[in-house]
Amino acid sequence: MENKEVLLTKLDKIHTTERGIDRIKKNLNLGCEDAVAYCKEKILDKNCKIYQQGKNWYCETGPIKITINASSYTIITAHVMKCFGDKK
DSSP, rough: OOOOHHHHTGGGOOOOHHHHHHHHHHHHHHOOOOOHHHHHHHSSSSOOEEEEEEEEEEEEEEEEEEEEETEEEEEEEEEOOOOTOOOO
């Protein structure tokens, strides 16, 4: 099984905390109610790059990077990646 398939087979276990929901909504400027469903949709995107590094999974699609704990499947954070050279 390809490494990313491990995460994809556990998609139903992915969740976050109340504070995680607030953090994801703030970081991604989301107007939708279900931040976890939004993240799962991004993870399922065919162009999403999924890899495990240490204790976390990382899912990158477009400018968004989602960090998920590998043992608990808790979304730790999601944010918009800054491009090289951004002055922000």
